[in-house]
Amino acid sequence: MTVNGVPYEDEVEPRLLLVQYIRNTLGLTGTNVGCDTTSCGACTVLLDGESVKSCTVLAVQAEEAHVTTIEGMSLPDGSLHPVQKAFRENHGLQCGFCTPGMVMAAASLLKENPRPTAREIREGLEGNLCRCTGYHNIVQAVLAAAGQQAPA
């Protein structure tokens, strides 16, 4: 599979989860394991451009696929992806544990719906939990990333 543009080839057991492959085999630890039960979305990555919870995808399912993790979001010149920038500017994170997954899910949402309403953002990110309950600023950040003025 290709991860963040880099091709990898490994022989793995069928039961190896994609998140384990990303974190343990490739050493890309920006993708967090939160609940490990498909509830929290902390492990969200893009699989061929679509957001998936990587604790619930087998590594073998991603054979020959393109995976993007949070490490692959920054632009080639090293600057932050617009969604990452908006999270920072709008304080869209508190402890930061959910943030990589939130950014990946938000980027996927904006690809499908470039100008979502606040409600559509809340619905689009419903599979991603923030235990700090910092949802308000996350929604503001996604609105800002979509180039929309956040309502007060």
Add this chain to the structure above:
Amino acid sequence: MIPASFDYRRAGSVAEAASLLAEYGADAKLLAGGHSLLPLMKLRLAVPSLVIDVGRLPGLSYVRDDNR
């Protein structure tokens, strides 16, 4: 959590998936995306010996409403 060991086959066609299902019966499970099956497998509520991946079969990538 890690599922119990199983064999993995990616079906190349609907016919191949159906024939594997017929051969393995209740020991096989179909895998589309996995967001329902894999949590069950992690909890050992499902312990298939064979997982048949149909996620990339073009013939199964849509639902068509033909108004019947």
